[in-house]
Amino acid sequence: MTAELLLSMPVVLPLASGLVLLMGRDCPVWQRFGLVVATALHAVAALALTQRVIGDGEVLEMALGGWKAPVGIAFRADILSAMMVLVSSMVALAGAVYATAEIGRTVWRRRYAFFYLLLLAGISGAFLTGDLFNLFVWFETMLMASFALMALGRRRRTRSETIVYIAVNALSSFFFLAGLGLFYGALGSLNLTHIADQLAxxxxxxxxxxxxxxxxxxxxxxxxxxxxxxxxxxxxxxxxQTGIATSAVFGGLLTKVGVYSLYRVFGGTLGFLSADWGPLFLGVGAATMIVGVLGAASRAHLREILSWHIISQIGYLILGLGIFTAGSIGAGIFYTVHHIVVKANLFFASGLIARAGGSEKLAAIGGLLRTHPILAFLFAIPALSLAGIPPLSGFFAKWLLVREAFRAEEWIWAGSALAVGALTLFSMAKIWSEAFWKDSPRRFFKSRALPLVQVATVFTLGLATVTIGLASEYLFHLSTLAAGQVVGRDPTVNLPTTP
Amino acid sequence: MIHDSIHPACLIGAAFLMGILAPLISRAVSGWVGAVVWGAFPAIAFGYFLAGIPAEPGSVWRDTLPWLSSFGMDWDVWLSPLGRILALMVTGLGLAIALYGGGYFKDRGERGRFFAFFFVFMGAMLGLAVTENLLVLFVFWELTSVASFLLIAHHHGLDESRLSARDALMVTGTGGLALLAGILLLGEAGGSFQIGELAEMSASIGAHPLYPAIFCCIFAGAMTKSAQVPSHFWLPGAMTAPAPVSAYLHSATMVKAGVFLLAILHPVLGGTAEWRFTLLVFGAATMTWGALVAMAQTDLKRLLAFTTLSTLGTLTMLLGLEQTLAAKAVAVLLLVHALYKGALFLVAGALEKATGTRDVRRLGGLMRTMPGLGAAAVLAAASMSGLPPFIGFIAKELVFALKWETPVVGWLLLACGVVAGAANIVVALKVGVTPFLGGGEDLARVEKLPGWRLWLGPSVLGAMSLLLGLFPDRLLGGLVSGAVSQFRAEEPTIKLALWHGINPPLLISVFTFMAGLGVYLARRRIRSTGRHLSERVGGWTAQQVFRAAFQRFLNFAGLLTTSARNGGLGGIVTIMLTVAAAGMVWALWRSGIEGLSKGVSPIRLDALVAVGVTAVAAWGATVARDRMMAILSLGCAGFGLAAIFAVFGAPDLAITQIVVETLTLAFFALAIYGLPAMMGRNAAACLPGMVGKNILAVGIGVLFCLLTLQAQRPDLVEPVGREIGRLSLPEGHGRNVVNVILVDFRALDTLGEVAVLAIAALGVSALLGSGRLRKEGPGQRPVRSAVLIASARYTAPAMVVFSFFLLLRGHNEPGGGFIGGLVFASAAMLGHLARFDGRPSLLRLKPAAAILCGLALSAVSGLPGLTMGSGYLKAVWGPELFVPLVGAVKIGTPLLFDIGVYLVVAGTVLMLFEAMVCAGSHRGRKEGLWT
Amino acid sequence: MQSGDLFRLLIGLVLLGQAANLLVFTAAGLGDGTPPVVQIGERLPGDGSGDPLAQALVLTAIVIGFGVLAFCLALLSLGRVGEDMSNRKGGRE
Incomplete structure (x- = not known):
C-alpha cells in the first residue's frame, strides 16, 4: 500500500463511515453494527500504518493535494503518531463495542455514531498531521464532536457542565489560534518540521x-x-456527566491529544525552548499530579475519582516532558500508552460497577464482591495497574519515569511522583473497599445482570494491560525510539541501556 | 541438585496456579480429601527446599531467567541460605496453615477466597525468598502487600476490618514506594540490581554521596513492612483478619520480609555508622514498646501481635549489631519465632472458634476438654518463654549473650531485652497456659469442640520447637552457619548447643523469667494500672493519630480541590485569563520591549476609523445592560472588523465576516427571545473583585495589542504565503489566491472545517429533536409583515442566483463556496421568515440531506487524487467551461470540493436556524414554566 | 466574560474570537490594501498584497468560531442554562 493510502485512511475511513451512518438512523441495529464495523476498519487501518512505520522503520509522509510542505499540508507518521493512532483505535473499538449494550434507541437516533466517528477522525487527524493550523482544525473537529456527544447525555445538569466544557475549550482554541498566528508571523510557516528546521x-x-x-x-x-x-x-x-462509553473515550483519549501536542510541539519543534522551560514543566507537572490525586482521594463518586486521576496522570506526562531527556520523553510516551488503555478500561469497569450496584456514588453501593466476583477481578487489574503495582503496565510506566527523573537528578519531582503513587493506591483501594467489600446499604436491591459484550470489553482491555506489562521492554524501546524521532536529534541518543 | 531438575520458578508458578484454581477446588473437595489437596503443594515445596540444602553450608545456587534485560530486570534466581530459611518457613508454616484453614473455614465460598489469596501470597513470599534481582524482588514485595490487604479484610462486611486493611495497605504501600526509590537509587549508584554484584561494590556504595538517601529509602520500606515503631500500628490493626491469616502473614512470614531484606542487603549496605545507629534505635524502640504494650493486653490476638512487634524489633536490633553472633541469633530467632508464634495464633483461633471469645480473662480450664490443643499451646508457650530444652531457649541465650558482649550500649540493650523477655513470658503464660490450666469466674463455655485439623497443625509446630531444641546442631547447624556466612563474608564454624554452662546470659535469663512470672502473677493489678494509663493517653495511640490525621488530610484535599471551582465558570475563565496574561507578560519581558516602535506601518485614516469603531463597539458590547444593545454593539464590532479586513485588502474575509456577523446577530436575537431584556448588573458581589476583573480584562487587551505590535515587523524569513501566491495561477489554476488555498493548497483544513460545521448543526438538531418546525401551523410566527413578504418574494430568489454566482467565480474573484453557501442560507432564512406561498422549491432544501451530500462530495472529491497515487485531495483538472456572467470556469475536483462546501455551509446554517426557531417557539409556549 | 452569566460569556467569546482573528491577520503582515488576487494578464498577485495564507486561515477560523457559537446559542436557548449556572453559585451575579 502506498504511504498516501496508509496515512489518509485513519482519517478518511471514520469520516466516510460517519457519513454512511447518518443514514438509517432509525434502526439501532444498523447503527450499532455500523459503528463497530467502522471502528474495526479504523483499527485495521491503524494496524497497517503501525506495521509499516514500526515494522519497516519508515517515517511516512504525505503531501496533501500533492503540494509539498511547507506550501501544502503534510501528514506525517513517525512512531509516536503510529502508536497513538493504534492505541486510540483500540480504545475507540472497545468503546464502540461497549456502546452497543449501553446506548438507547433515542441516542442512536440522534446520530451518536456519526459524532463518535467524527471524534475518532479528529483524534486521528490530530495525531497524524504535521501542520500547526491543520492541528487546530482537527482539535476543533474533535472538540465539536465531543460537545455534541456530551450534550447527548440525558441528565439535566449535563447542559450546564457542557457549557463550561465548551466555553473553556473555545477559549483555549482562541489561544491556540492567536498563538499559531504569531508563529506564522514570526516564522512564515505552519509546517512543524519546517519550523524546526528554520529555527535550527x-x-x-x-x-x-x-x-x-x-x-x-x-x-x-x-x-x-x-x-x-x-x-x-x-x-x-x-x-x-456523559455516557460510560463516551466518558471512557474522552478520558482515555481527549486529554492525551493535548499531551501529544505538547510533546510534539514543545518536545520537538520548540525543543530549544524546553531546556529553558524545563522547570516550568516540572513545576506544572508536579502541581497537576498532586492536585489531581488530592481531588481523587477526597471524592466519593466513581467517575469523579477517575476523572481526577486523569489530571493526576497528566501531571506525570508533563513531568516526562519537563525532565527533557530522550529517556524521559520515552517514558512519558510509554506512560501515555499505558494510561490510555488503563483509564478507558477503568471507565468501562466503573460503568459495570454502577450498573451492578445501581449507582455511581460509593456510599450507595456495596457488596459486589459477593454478587459479582468476576467484575471484582476485572476491576482489580486496571486499578492495580493505575496504582503502579508490579508487574502490570502502570508499574513500569511509573518506575521508568522515576528512573529518568533520578538520572536527571530531579530528586524532588521523582519523590513527589512516588508519593502521588501512594495516594493513587489509596483511592483505588477506596473504590474496592466501598463497592466490593462493604455490605450493600440497600437491603432489597436486586442488581442487574451485566451485558456480556461489556464484560468482554473490560476483559480484553485488562488483557491488554497485562500484555503491556509483559512486553514493557519492547514498548519502552519503541517509545524511546519515538522520543528520539520527536526530539529530532540523533535517535540513537540515550537508548535504554542496562544500568 | 534438585534445583537443576526442577526450577524454583516452577514452584512459584504452581503456587499462583493453585491460587487461581482455589475457588474451584474449594467447591469440589472438603474433609480428608480437602486436607490432602490443600496440603499437597506446601508439603511438596517444603520437601523441595529441604532436599536442596547443600552439603556445604555457604554455597548458593544461582540461575538467571531472562526477562526484561534492558531494564536490568532479569529474574536472577538464587537460593541463598537466608532465602532457604525463609522458604522453609513459608512452606512449612504454610503446610500447617493449609491443614488448619481447611477446618477453620466451613463455608466453601469463604474457604475458596481464603485459599486463593493464601496461595498467591505463598507464591509471592517464595518469590521474595529466591529472587536476587532487587527489582524483581520488589514485584513480589508489592504482591505480598496486596495479598495482605485482601486477607486482612477477610470479614469485609465489618467497617473495622476494612479500615485496618486500608491502614496496612497505606503504610506498607508507602513504604513500598520508598523501597522502590531506594532500589532505583541503589541501581544508579551501584550499576546493577543484583545483590551479588552490588555486594562486590559495597565499599564504593558506602562512600557514594547517595548512600544516606539509599539507606533511608530502603530502611523505610523494610521498617513499614516489619512494623517498626512508629509505623507499627497497622500490625495490631491487622488482627481483624482470621486466625490463620494472622498466624501466617502477620507473625510468621510477611512481617519478616523487612528483616529479611535488611539481612540480605547487609553485605551491600551494612557496616556503616548510619546502618548501626538507625537499626539499633528503631529496633530497640520497637522491642521495648511492643513488650510494654503487650503486657497490658487482654485480647489473645493482640497479646500475640504486640509481642510479635517486640520480636521484630529484636531482630532489627540484632541486624544493627553486626556481629557473627548477631547473624547466628537472627537466623535462629527467625525460625523460632515463626514456630511458636504461628502455633499460638492457631491456638488462639481454635479457642475463639470453640468458645466464641478471645478475652483471656474469660478463658480457663480448657485442658480437659481440649487436650490436644492444650498440649500444643503449652509446648509453644514453653518455647516462647525460652525454657530449656526448647529452641526458644537457645535463641534467647544467643540474644542475651550478644547484648552482654556489646560494648557501650550493651547495658541499655540488655535492659530493654529483659523487658522484652519478661513480656514474652507473661504473654506466653497468658495465651498458652491460662486458658487451659488457669481458672476464674465468668468463664466462657465451650460451644463446639475444634476438629482434629485445628489442633494437629499447632501441635506439630510445638513439637518441632522441642525437637529442634533437643538436636539444634544436627537439624539447624547447616542452615544457620550458611546464613551467617551470607551475612558476614567469613566462614565461621557455627555450633548450636542447648547448654553452655552457667554463664552471665543464663543468669540474666533466670532473672528475666522471674520478672516475667512476677508480672504475670500480679497481672490484675498491672492491668488496672494499665487501664488507668490508657485512659490518660486515650485517643493518642498511633493508630488513632494516623486515622485522624489521614481524615483531616482528606478533608483538606477535598476543600482544596472544590474551592478552586467554586467560582463556577467565571472563576475558571478568570484563572485561564490570568495565566494567559502572566504568560504574555513573561514573553514580553523575556524578549524586551525595544522592538515596540519599529515597523509600525504608516497609519491610514480609514484603517484608524475602522479600528476605532470596532474598539468602541466591542467596549459597548461588554458594558451594555440591555441584551439587544449588547448584541447590536457586538454586530457593530463585527462589521468594524469586516471594514478593517476590507481596508487591508482581504475582500473574501470582509464578505465572510459580514455574512457571519449577520447570522450571528440573527441567532443571538433568536436565542434571547424570551429572556428578560435587561441583564442583571454585571458586578461581582464585591467591588474589589470587579476592579480586579476589569484590570485583568484591560490587561489582556493591552497585552494582545503589544504582541500584535511586536508582530508588525519585517520578516526575517519569507512567509509561505508568498510562495503560494506565486504558485496559485500556474499550478492552482485560480486567480483568487485565498480561495485557491481553501480548496486546493489547504483543502484538508476546509474539509475539517465543514466537518465541524456539520457536527455543530447535527449536534444542535440532536439536542432539540429536529423536524418539529415544519409541523407547526402558520400563525405562530411573530413577524409576518406584508413588506417583508413582498420583498422576500423577489429578493430571495435573486440571492439564490447570486450565491451560485459567488460560488462559481470564487476561484478567480472574491467569493467561493463559503460565501456562496452563507448567502444561499440567508436567502432561505428570509424565505422562511416571510413564509410566502409558492417558495421556490430550492429554498425548501432539506438541511440534513444538504450537509450529508456536501460533506460526502467534498470528501469524495479528494479520492481521484488518491487513486492516482499522488495523495488525498490532489486536484484533478478537466476542461475549462465558459459560464455567462461568470466567465471561464475550470472544471476539476476543487470545484466539486467547493460545491460540497457550499452545500454543507448552506445546510448547516439552515439547520441551526430551524433548530433555534423551533426552540424559541417551543419555549414561547412554555413561557410560564420557564420564566 | 469573567462573570458567570452565560449570555455575557458568549459575547465575550465572540469578541475574543474576533480579537484572535485580527491577531492572526495582522501578525502575518498587513500589506497596503491590495487584495491577493492575480489580475488578468499577470502571473503574480500584487506586490503590496497581504499574506493570502493568513487570510485563508482567518476565514476558516471565522467559520469554525461561528459553528461553536451557534452550538452554544442553541444550548442557551434550551432550558435556561444561565439560571442553572447562577443558582449553582448561589445567586445571580
Missing amino acids: MTGEPADWTELYGGAVLLLLAFGTKAGAFPLFFWLPDSYP
Whole structure:
C-alpha cells in the first residue's frame, strides 16, 4: 500500500463511515453494527500504518493535494503518531463495542455514531498531521464532536457542565489560534518540521517576541486541553456527566491529544525552548499530579475519582516532558500508552460497577464482591495497574519515569511522583473497599445482570494491560525510539541501556 | 541438585496456579480429601527446599531467567541460605496453615477466597525468598502487600476490618514506594540490581554521596513492612483478619520480609555508622514498646501481635549489631519465632472458634476438654518463654549473650531485652497456659469442640520447637552457619548447643523469667494500672493519630480541590485569563520591549476609523445592560472588523465576516427571545473583585495589542504565503489566491472545517429533536409583515442566483463556496421568515440531506487524487467551461470540493436556524414554566 | 466574560474570537490594501498584497468560531442554562 493510502485512511475511513451512518438512523441495529464495523476498519487501518512505520522503520509522509510542505499540508507518521493512532483505535473499538449494550434507541437516533466517528477522525487527524493550523482544525473537529456527544447525555445538569466544557475549550482554541498566528508571523510557516528546521538554522531567536508570545499561547491552549494545572477545572465536572462509553473515550483519549501536542510541539519543534522551560514543566507537572490525586482521594463518586486521576496522570506526562531527556520523553510516551488503555478500561469497569450496584456514588453501593466476583477481578487489574503495582503496565510506566527523573537528578519531582503513587493506591483501594467489600446499604436491591459484550470489553482491555506489562521492554524501546524521532536529534541518543 | 531438575520458578508458578484454581477446588473437595489437596503443594515445596540444602553450608545456587534485560530486570534466581530459611518457613508454616484453614473455614465460598489469596501470597513470599534481582524482588514485595490487604479484610462486611486493611495497605504501600526509590537509587549508584554484584561494590556504595538517601529509602520500606515503631500500628490493626491469616502473614512470614531484606542487603549496605545507629534505635524502640504494650493486653490476638512487634524489633536490633553472633541469633530467632508464634495464633483461633471469645480473662480450664490443643499451646508457650530444652531457649541465650558482649550500649540493650523477655513470658503464660490450666469466674463455655485439623497443625509446630531444641546442631547447624556466612563474608564454624554452662546470659535469663512470672502473677493489678494509663493517653495511640490525621488530610484535599471551582465558570475563565496574561507578560519581558516602535506601518485614516469603531463597539458590547444593545454593539464590532479586513485588502474575509456577523446577530436575537431584556448588573458581589476583573480584562487587551505590535515587523524569513501566491495561477489554476488555498493548497483544513460545521448543526438538531418546525401551523410566527413578504418574494430568489454566482467565480474573484453557501442560507432564512406561498422549491432544501451530500462530495472529491497515487485531495483538472456572467470556469475536483462546501455551509446554517426557531417557539409556549 | 452569566460569556467569546482573528491577520503582515488576487494578464498577485495564507486561515477560523457559537446559542436557548449556572453559585451575579 502506498504511504498516501496508509496515512489518509485513519482519517478518511471514520469520516466516510460517519457519513454512511447518518443514514438509517432509525434502526439501532444498523447503527450499532455500523459503528463497530467502522471502528474495526479504523483499527485495521491503524494496524497497517503501525506495521509499516514500526515494522519497516519508515517515517511516512504525505503531501496533501500533492503540494509539498511547507506550501501544502503534510501528514506525517513517525512512531509516536503510529502508536497513538493504534492505541486510540483500540480504545475507540472497545468503546464502540461497549456502546452497543449501553446506548438507547433515542441516542442512536440522534446520530451518536456519526459524532463518535467524527471524534475518532479528529483524534486521528490530530495525531497524524504535521501542520500547526491543520492541528487546530482537527482539535476543533474533535472538540465539536465531543460537545455534541456530551450534550447527548440525558441528565439535566449535563447542559450546564457542557457549557463550561465548551466555553473553556473555545477559549483555549482562541489561544491556540492567536498563538499559531504569531508563529506564522514570526516564522512564515505552519509546517512543524519546517519550523524546526528554520529555527535550527537561525539559532535561538532571543528577541522574537512573537515566538515567545506564540509559544506561551500554544502552551496555554495545549495545557487546557490536556488538563494541566491550573487549567484543569473544567475536566472533573464534565466527564462524569456523559455516557460510560463516551466518558471512557474522552478520558482515555481527549486529554492525551493535548499531551501529544505538547510533546510534539514543545518536545520537538520548540525543543530549544524546553531546556529553558524545563522547570516550568516540572513545576506544572508536579502541581497537576498532586492536585489531581488530592481531588481523587477526597471524592466519593466513581467517575469523579477517575476523572481526577486523569489530571493526576497528566501531571506525570508533563513531568516526562519537563525532565527533557530522550529517556524521559520515552517514558512519558510509554506512560501515555499505558494510561490510555488503563483509564478507558477503568471507565468501562466503573460503568459495570454502577450498573451492578445501581449507582455511581460509593456510599450507595456495596457488596459486589459477593454478587459479582468476576467484575471484582476485572476491576482489580486496571486499578492495580493505575496504582503502579508490579508487574502490570502502570508499574513500569511509573518506575521508568522515576528512573529518568533520578538520572536527571530531579530528586524532588521523582519523590513527589512516588508519593502521588501512594495516594493513587489509596483511592483505588477506596473504590474496592466501598463497592466490593462493604455490605450493600440497600437491603432489597436486586442488581442487574451485566451485558456480556461489556464484560468482554473490560476483559480484553485488562488483557491488554497485562500484555503491556509483559512486553514493557519492547514498548519502552519503541517509545524511546519515538522520543528520539520527536526530539529530532540523533535517535540513537540515550537508548535504554542496562544500568 | 534438585534445583537443576526442577526450577524454583516452577514452584512459584504452581503456587499462583493453585491460587487461581482455589475457588474451584474449594467447591469440589472438603474433609480428608480437602486436607490432602490443600496440603499437597506446601508439603511438596517444603520437601523441595529441604532436599536442596547443600552439603556445604555457604554455597548458593544461582540461575538467571531472562526477562526484561534492558531494564536490568532479569529474574536472577538464587537460593541463598537466608532465602532457604525463609522458604522453609513459608512452606512449612504454610503446610500447617493449609491443614488448619481447611477446618477453620466451613463455608466453601469463604474457604475458596481464603485459599486463593493464601496461595498467591505463598507464591509471592517464595518469590521474595529466591529472587536476587532487587527489582524483581520488589514485584513480589508489592504482591505480598496486596495479598495482605485482601486477607486482612477477610470479614469485609465489618467497617473495622476494612479500615485496618486500608491502614496496612497505606503504610506498607508507602513504604513500598520508598523501597522502590531506594532500589532505583541503589541501581544508579551501584550499576546493577543484583545483590551479588552490588555486594562486590559495597565499599564504593558506602562512600557514594547517595548512600544516606539509599539507606533511608530502603530502611523505610523494610521498617513499614516489619512494623517498626512508629509505623507499627497497622500490625495490631491487622488482627481483624482470621486466625490463620494472622498466624501466617502477620507473625510468621510477611512481617519478616523487612528483616529479611535488611539481612540480605547487609553485605551491600551494612557496616556503616548510619546502618548501626538507625537499626539499633528503631529496633530497640520497637522491642521495648511492643513488650510494654503487650503486657497490658487482654485480647489473645493482640497479646500475640504486640509481642510479635517486640520480636521484630529484636531482630532489627540484632541486624544493627553486626556481629557473627548477631547473624547466628537472627537466623535462629527467625525460625523460632515463626514456630511458636504461628502455633499460638492457631491456638488462639481454635479457642475463639470453640468458645466464641478471645478475652483471656474469660478463658480457663480448657485442658480437659481440649487436650490436644492444650498440649500444643503449652509446648509453644514453653518455647516462647525460652525454657530449656526448647529452641526458644537457645535463641534467647544467643540474644542475651550478644547484648552482654556489646560494648557501650550493651547495658541499655540488655535492659530493654529483659523487658522484652519478661513480656514474652507473661504473654506466653497468658495465651498458652491460662486458658487451659488457669481458672476464674465468668468463664466462657465451650460451644463446639475444634476438629482434629485445628489442633494437629499447632501441635506439630510445638513439637518441632522441642525437637529442634533437643538436636539444634544436627537439624539447624547447616542452615544457620550458611546464613551467617551470607551475612558476614567469613566462614565461621557455627555450633548450636542447648547448654553452655552457667554463664552471665543464663543468669540474666533466670532473672528475666522471674520478672516475667512476677508480672504475670500480679497481672490484675498491672492491668488496672494499665487501664488507668490508657485512659490518660486515650485517643493518642498511633493508630488513632494516623486515622485522624489521614481524615483531616482528606478533608483538606477535598476543600482544596472544590474551592478552586467554586467560582463556577467565571472563576475558571478568570484563572485561564490570568495565566494567559502572566504568560504574555513573561514573553514580553523575556524578549524586551525595544522592538515596540519599529515597523509600525504608516497609519491610514480609514484603517484608524475602522479600528476605532470596532474598539468602541466591542467596549459597548461588554458594558451594555440591555441584551439587544449588547448584541447590536457586538454586530457593530463585527462589521468594524469586516471594514478593517476590507481596508487591508482581504475582500473574501470582509464578505465572510459580514455574512457571519449577520447570522450571528440573527441567532443571538433568536436565542434571547424570551429572556428578560435587561441583564442583571454585571458586578461581582464585591467591588474589589470587579476592579480586579476589569484590570485583568484591560490587561489582556493591552497585552494582545503589544504582541500584535511586536508582530508588525519585517520578516526575517519569507512567509509561505508568498510562495503560494506565486504558485496559485500556474499550478492552482485560480486567480483568487485565498480561495485557491481553501480548496486546493489547504483543502484538508476546509474539509475539517465543514466537518465541524456539520457536527455543530447535527449536534444542535440532536439536542432539540429536529423536524418539529415544519409541523407547526402558520400563525405562530411573530413577524409576518406584508413588506417583508413582498420583498422576500423577489429578493430571495435573486440571492439564490447570486450565491451560485459567488460560488462559481470564487476561484478567480472574491467569493467561493463559503460565501456562496452563507448567502444561499440567508436567502432561505428570509424565505422562511416571510413564509410566502409558492417558495421556490430550492429554498425548501432539506438541511440534513444538504450537509450529508456536501460533506460526502467534498470528501469524495479528494479520492481521484488518491487513486492516482499522488495523495488525498490532489486536484484533478478537466476542461475549462465558459459560464455567462461568470466567465471561464475550470472544471476539476476543487470545484466539486467547493460545491460540497457550499452545500454543507448552506445546510448547516439552515439547520441551526430551524433548530433555534423551533426552540424559541417551543419555549414561547412554555413561557410560564420557564420564566 | 469573567462573570458567570452565560449570555455575557458568549459575547465575550465572540469578541475574543474576533480579537484572535485580527491577531492572526495582522501578525502575518498587513500589506497596503491590495487584495491577493492575480489580475488578468499577470502571473503574480500584487506586490503590496497581504499574506493570502493568513487570510485563508482567518476565514476558516471565522467559520469554525461561528459553528461553536451557534452550538452554544442553541444550548442557551434550551432550558435556561444561565439560571442553572447562577443558582449553582448561589445567586445571580
